[in-house]
Amino acid sequence: MTTVLVVDGANVVGSRPDGWWKDRAGAARRLHERLLVADVPQQHVVLVLEGAAKGGVPAGRDAHVRTVHAKGVGDETILAEARTAAERGDRVTVVTADRMLQARVQGVGALAVGPSWLLDLTG
Template identity: 80%
Template sequence: MATVLIVDGANVVGTRPDGWWKDRAGAARKLHEQLLVAGVPQDQVVLVLEGGAKGGVRPGKDAHVRTVHAPKDGDATILAEAKRAAERGDRVTVVTADRALDARVAGVGATTVRPSWLLDLL
């Protein structure tokens, strides 16, 4: 059984008022770079990007971080990733402050942590 951390990229980046909205792609790239070197306790990290943030990181796997581009809204992609991992028997944690998404991923067996938890590790 693997442990999987699914990161709501827009939600995590959006928690810091550091001008991210001026360069969504750059903010996504910075988050991706931080995740590559962060000491997260999970075996795998899935970074879900949507909208303009997708321009900052190509989809695919770099070391233990897999980047997924949401075709429409990030929430549906995060939920699908959580469900797929939980069905494989993995322990899934989703990083988000979105309470509606929190409830939806709980329904597939995932737990959630707030972006501040991840930001403290970065």
């Protein structure tokens, strides 16, 4: 069984008050770089970016990390990525602190965890 980690980029970046709001693209790029070298238990990582953060990382695959640019608010894209992976039979984990989104992804069969889970793994 393939394991997939879907990351709510805006939510993870926004969980630490490190000045990310001054450079959203740079914050997204730093998150992407951490995901490339992180020792996460999932085989594939999907990083969903929205708004100005999309300027930090081009859409596409880079090693085991696939970056997806949301057309609007990232929630719908995150839900779609989780649903597609779950329907394929993958074991899916979604990283977000958004309680409504957590409930929605759990409804399609994904496990939801908060940003601190991922930040503890990526430093």
